[in-house]
Amino acid sequence: MSTIDLSALTAREVRRGIASGDFSAREVAESAYARIEALDGEVHAFLQLTPELAFAAADRVDRARAAGEELPPLAGVPAGIKDNMNLIGTRTTCASRILGNYESVYDCTAVSRLLEAGALPIGKCNMDEFAFGSSTENSAYGPTRNPWDLERVPGGSSGGSAACVAAGMASISLGSDTGGSIRQPGALTGTVGLKPTYGRVSRYGVVAFGSSLDQIGPFGKTVDDVALALEAISGADVMDATSSVEPVDPYSEALGRGAQGLRVGIVSDMLAMEGCGEEIRRVVNSSAETFAALGAEVGEVELPSAQHGLAAYYIIGPAEASSNLARFDGIRYGRRVPDADDVLDLYMRSRAEGFGPETIRRIMLGTYALSAGYYDAYYGQAQKARTRIIQDFRAAFERFDVLLTPSTPEVAFRFGEKSDPYTMYLNDYYTIPVNLAGNCAVSVPSGLCTTAGMPMGLQIIGDYFAESTLLRAAAAFEEATHFEPVPPLVRALTGTEGGE
Amino acid sequence: MAITESDVRHVALLARLALTDEQVTTLTAELGAVLGHIDELQRLDLAGVEPTAHPLSMTDRTRPDVVVPGLSRELALLNAPDTDGTAFLIPAFAGAGEES
Amino acid sequence: MAKDRLAEVLERYEAVIGLEIHTEITATNTKMFCGCPVAFGGEPNTRVCPVCLGLPGALPVPNQAAIEWTVLAGLATDCDIALWSQFHRKQYFYPDMPKDYQISQYDLPFCSGGLLEVEVDGDGVAQRVDLGGGVAAVGPEAVADDGGYRTTIGITRIHLEEDTGKMVHVGGSEGRIAGATHSLVDFNRAGTPLMELVSEPDIRTPEEARRFAQKLRSIWLALGVSDCSMEEGSMRVDGNVSIRRRGESELGTKSEVKNMNSFKSLHDALAYEIVRQADLLDAGDRVVQETRHWDAGAKRTSALRSKEEAHDYRYFPEPDMVPFSFDPEWIDSLAERLPELPDARRARYMTELSLRKHDAGLLSADFAQACFFEEAVAIAGAARAKPVANWMLGDLAALLNAEGIELPESRVSPAMLAELVGLVEDGMISGKQAKEVFGDMAASGDAPGAIVEARGMRQVSDTEAIESVVRGVLEANPVEVASYRAGKTGLIGFFVGAVMREMRGQGNPKVINEVLTRMLSG
Numbered sequence A: 001m002s003t004i005d006l007s008a009l010t011a012r013e014v015r016r017g018i019a020s021g022d023f024s025a026r027e028v029a030e031s032a033y034a035r036i037e038a039l040d041g042e043v044h045a046f047l048q049l050t051p052e053l054a055f056a057a058a059d060r061v062d063r064a065r066a067a068g069e070e071l072p073p074l075a076g077v078p079a080g081i082k083d084n085m086n087l088i089g090t091r092t093t094c095a096s097r098i099l100g101n102y103e104s105v106y107d108c109t110a111v112s113r114l115l116e117a118g119a120l121p122i123g124k125c126n127m128d129e130f131a132f133g134s135s136t137e138n139s140a141y142g143p144t145r146n147p148w149d150l151e152r153v154p155g156g157s158s159g160g161s162a163a164c165v166a167a168g169m170a171s172i173s174l175g176s177d178t179g180g181s182i183r184q185p186g187a188l189t190g191t192v193g194l195k196p197t198y199g200r201v202s203r204y205g206v207v208a209f210g211s212s213l214d215q216i217g218p219f220g221k222t223v224d225d226v227a228l229a230l231e232a233i234s235g236a237d238v239m240d241a242t243s244s245v246e247p248v249d250p251y252s253e254a255l256g257r258g259a260q261g262l263r264v265g266i267v268s269d270m271l272a273m274e275g276c277g278e279e280i281r282r283v284v285n286s287s288a289e290t291f292a293a294l295g296a297e298v299g300e301v302e303l304p305s306a307q308h309g310l311a312a313y314y315i316i317g318p319a320e321a322s323s324n325l326a327r328f329d330g331i332r333y334g335r336r337v338p339d340a341d342d343v344l345d346l347y348m349r350s351r352a353e354g355f356g357p358e359t360i361r362r363i364m365l366g367t368y369a370l371s372a373g374y375y376d377a378y379y380g381q382a383q384k385a386r387t388r389i390i391q392d393f394r395a396a397f398e399r400f401d402v403l404l405t406p407s408t409p410e411v412a413f414r415f416g417e418k419s420d421p422y423t424m425y426l427n428d429y430y431t432i433p434v435n436l437a438g439n440c441a442v443s444v445p446s447g448l449c450t451t452a453g454m455p456m457g458l459q460i461i462g463d464y465f466a467e468s469t470l471l472r473a474a475a476a477f478e479e480a481t482h483f484e485p486v487p488p489l490v491r492a493l494t495g496t497e498g499g500e
Numbered sequence B: 001m002a003i004t005e006s007d008v009r010h011v012a013l014l015a016r017l018a019l020t021d022e023q024v025t026t027l028t029a030e031l032g033a034v035l036g037h038i039d040e041l042q043r044l045d046l047a048g049v050e051p052t053a054h055p056l057s058m059t060d061r062t063r064p065d066v067v068v069p070g071l072s073r074e075l076a077l078l079n080a081p082d083t084d085g086t087a088f089l090i091p092a093f094a095g096a097g098e099e100s
Numbered sequence C: 001m002a003k004d005r006l007a008e009v010l011e012r013y014e015a016v017i018g019l020e021i022h023t024e025i026t027a028t029n030t031k032m033f034c035g036c037p038v039a040f041g042g043e044p045n046t047r048v049c050p051v052c053l054g055l056p057g058a059l060p061v062p063n064q065a066a067i068e069w070t071v072l073a074g075l076a077t078d079c080d081i082a083l084w085s086q087f088h089r090k091q092y093f094y095p096d097m098p099k100d101y102q103i104s105q106y107d108l109p110f111c112s113g114g115l116l117e118v119e120v121d122g123d124g125v126a127q128r129v130d131l132g133g134g135v136a137a138v139g140p141e142a143v144a145d146d147g148g149y150r151t152t153i154g155i156t157r158i159h160l161e162e163d164t165g166k167m168v169h170v171g172g173s174e175g176r177i178a179g180a181t182h183s184l185v186d187f188n189r190a191g192t193p194l195m196e197l198v199s200e201p202d203i204r205t206p207e208e209a210r211r212f213a214q215k216l217r218s219i220w221l222a223l224g225v226s227d228c229s230m231e232e233g234s235m236r237v238d239g240n241v242s243i244r245r246r247g248e249s250e251l252g253t254k255s256e257v258k259n260m261n262s263f264k265s266l267h268d269a270l271a272y273e274i275v276r277q278a279d280l281l282d283a284g285d286r287v288v289q290e291t292r293h294w295d296a297g298a299k300r301t302s303a304l305r306s307k308e309e310a311h312d313y314r315y316f317p318e319p320d321m322v323p324f325s326f327d328p329e330w331i332d333s334l335a336e337r338l339p340e341l342p343d344a345r346r347a348r349y350m351t352e353l354s355l356r357k358h359d360a361g362l363l364s365a366d367f368a369q370a371c372f373f374e375e376a377v378a379i380a381g382a383a384r385a386k387p388v389a390n391w392m393l394g395d396l397a398a399l400l401n402a403e404g405i406e407l408p409e410s411r412v413s414p415a416m417l418a419e420l421v422g423l424v425e426d427g428m429i430s431g432k433q434a435k436e437v438f439g440d441m442a443a444s445g446d447a448p449g450a451i452v453e454a455r456g457m458r459q460v461s462d463t464e465a466i467e468s469v470v471r472g473v474l475e476a477n478p479v480e481v482a483s484y485r486a487g488k489t490g491l492i493g494f495f496v497g498a499v500m501r502e503m504r505g506q507g508n509p510k511v512i513n514e515v516l517t518r519m520l521s522g
Helices: A011-019 A025-043 A051-066 A109-116 A159-166 A183-189 A223-233 A278-293 A304-327 A343-354 A357-370 A376-399 A421-428 A432-437 A467-481 A488-494 B005-014 B021-038 C003-012 C064-076 C122-127 C206-223 C263-282 C328-335 C342-352 C357-365 C367-380 C382-403 C414-425 C431-444 C448-454 C463-476 C478-485 C489-502 C509-521
Strands: A046-049 A078-082 A120-125 A172-177 A192-195 A215-220 A263-267 A297-301 A402-406 A440-448 A455-462 B088-091 C013-024 C088-091 C101-104 C111-120 C149-162 C166-170 C182-186 C193-199 C235-245 C255-260 C291-295 C300-303
Touching: A011 A025, A011 A051, A011 A223, A025 A046, A025 A051, A025 A078, A025 A120, A025 A159, A025 A488, A046 A159, A051 A120, A078 A109, A078 A159, A109 A172, A109 A223, A120 A159, A159 A172, A159 A183, A159 A215, A172 A192, A172 A223, A183 A192, A183 A440, A183 A455, A192 A223, A192 A467, A215 A223, A223 A440, A223 A467, A263 A278, A263 A376, A278 A297, A278 A402, A278 A440, A278 A455, A278 A467, A297 A376, A304 A357, A304 A376, A304 A421, A304 A432, A304 B021, A304 C088, A343 B088, A357 A376, A357 B005, A357 B021, A376 A432, A402 A467, A421 B021, A440 A467, A455 A467, B005 B021, C003 C013, C003 C122, C003 C263, C013 C206, C013 C263, C064 C111, C064 C149, C064 C193, C064 C206, C064 C328, C101 C149, C111 C122, C111 C206, C122 C206, C149 C206, C206 C235, C206 C263, C206 C342, C206 C357, C206 C367, C235 C263, C255 C263, C263 C291, C263 C300, C342 C357, C342 C367, C357 C367, C357 C382, C367 C382, C367 C414, C382 C414, C382 C431, C414 C431, C414 C448, C431 C448, C463 C478, C463 C489, C463 C509, C478 C489, C478 C509, C489 C509
Parallel strands: A078 A120, A078 A172, A263 A297, A263 A402, C255 C291
Antiparallel strands: A046 A120, A172 A215, A192 A215, A192 A440, A402 A455, A440 A455, B088 C182, C013 C193, C013 C235, C088 C101, C111 C149, C149 C193, C166 C182, C235 C255, C291 C300
């Protein structure tokens, strides 16, 4: 059995290799599981492996090729699925005890579309419980470790989805992003992570956190892979009343057109944030120079209301979450205490025992913010601040095609380092305003920091449904920086030097 | 608007969470700290600003009145903690509150 | 509770009543937010899907048809239709509510500011003691010529929401919560579109409340939006009641009354509640704001005990859906779809078909009855509308009542009734025979013409045939003929009876009378 090094191949190359007969989809799946066997004991990117589903999908691809059929765009591409997305034949636990045995009885639209495009569902990825967190430390089943440094977090909440791509266990993966849960772990693991425009991808089947903020998006090693995955999962869905009917562009075709003439704005006031690392700030400025060198018009822009994004988000997100998580009540599914006296007792203890501490914090915060007497002061005020943030972004996109910020104020931190909830929340300072406004944004690797040797990410923000422009800018930056990070763990395993 | 332990207990009942006394104490401090940071919103002058419930300006998304196959009862009850084979079984009712 | 007691209380206190009426939209094929079929009953949990079970990750998508029905309902009750509206989440935990929040509407309902004109006549008029027995007109009320009065009740709003599932409580008595050891939850009904209408507190008597609910039901039935079955729970009426001393303007503390499963229950429960509150106030006690449950068997309300905290529904805009921006032209196009409503229909029956107001009112209020009536009149001819109405409100109504069935379930069809009326009006059978034929056709479902043939009861109206019988009778009774001609015209009955006997009861009495009168005087 030949082992294919998925760290060395993009999703596009995997498909091409299968199409040209270099290897079979089954061999690709075997390679993914071999890598998982070798590394996931330490990394813990997956909560559940689904070889039956993956090999069945691989065999379909191989049969299609044998029959001479045209292969779909992600044929044979191994994919990790965040464990908050339903897929028949899997458990969907949201990394929570309350859903420990929950079996999906229907499919998430985005997952179905990914699989229809030929992807192989390798397994369900670890995450912060119900996507509450920025480190996967809030998983009820133990954290995921960063393949770049096992002592550090991979970010979150989609930490498992990021780590499995970084470690070559899958070529692409799906995560969900409510306040940065794709972009932040993307930045911390040296992967490309995209949050599409709100409404671009159906939310049907992804367990809701903040319904007006959530978007499913892809991780990949390259901007091109992310564009391919986005094409597969995007588009209107009759099952989601907030999915957009805006046409889906052939995103991957927009790449390679460089950055000539693009108007690129550095968000100067956000860059000046107190907690932002000096090197991270420097990298954003040098990224701007890279764009300028590529022929882009670079300027500065301010988003004065975005500094209030964190405060608004920690009202709106928990408020919606407190409502969305009410259904985990032990009546129809999920954990139920065995000895309840009555229904009220059943509710109170099943939920208190089933949810982890951060989930309880968010539910409490959100319930409080919506409760009588506080609605106007908290939720109402946050909604108005949200309006201001949207106005700031709209004004900025009058002048610029894309905006630049760091993806995170700092690189991956060590486990337990951020025990205070608010310190943890600050990690999403740059990503949160984008969810509030609904724009699209991508985190692209921008280099390794000199002190810790950990990846840094550049956040590029695009206008509504301007994913083509966003990804074109990201691809131009990626090409110009020639940075293709492979974690030391993987290099040690494959004996390659990675990258070029 | 400092949050008190009594507030926390009230909110916990609204949210149907049986908290221990220790949790109440911890959460009062933690939520107080988070609300302290969030307090900046109170100081913003946002009079006359329209609230945003949804980031996009879409309206009128509905579906046609057409029957779509649902779940078999077997699948509907698949994850149920307790059933009688046809319906979800729950314990006696005292104190679940009255509604509908 | 004696009727007099209510009358006595209403002398001193004025009742202030507002109704909340939930109506399931049964006209749609599917539920409010998913593609599961809308139906009543069935095996538990067989009309469910991820959406109406509230499974993790499932999303609601609103049913266009349910929204249109609600707008139509608003147009039919003179509501303003909102150009900007949206759904909100109403949050509370309950086992029959899959998501533990109900998708409902809050400050932006589809319809608001409507009104309904209610007429009260008969015994119920007396409850309005302030109208002075129907003489003085107060406020918007106008006294009608039949001693009744009209009053206009405001409609605060009509909004759209989703119904809950159903619970069966096991182990206690009569399926009640009290004493039950466990409960079974069925989500077939969960997600059925539900319109909630809230009236202004403009209602002053239990009778007005009943008339309001009946009128609303007749409108909903005319629209076809719901089957409005109070028994099956597709129409549910709750009432808010408070009382205040006559002449006072400040509102009293209200109680909310639930579980009124019929119009009679609605009337009796409100009457009970008014007297109960008056007794409290008379004794120097206070009325407590609470929800009370009507027990139709015991004829009393009792407080629902709950150890839950006061409700805090934490309404917020439903983020899984976007707002609605209705185009005025679209609303106009819906208005064109409005069918004839009961008031207009009654007026038409009175002017075009010359029905009495009472009969016209009865026939037009019940949509199924009105349809039956119009179909029968279409066959029988407008000139025969009155006898059709008489049959429907007389023998047919009595029959349905005796058999405990609804009009559509009866064997009698509009065509059959029209035929029967035709046979009588054309003098083919007598009125007495018609009653026999009616009974026969209601039992067998056979056409009246066939029954008349089979039973050989075709009435003889042929003048020549009758003349020959009359001639024989006159010849056989010369003494009586002489007496009649001498002035004892009362003997006409004797001759009619004799002719009828000769004709075995099949002679047309009208023709017999004519012929006898003519031949006796000749």
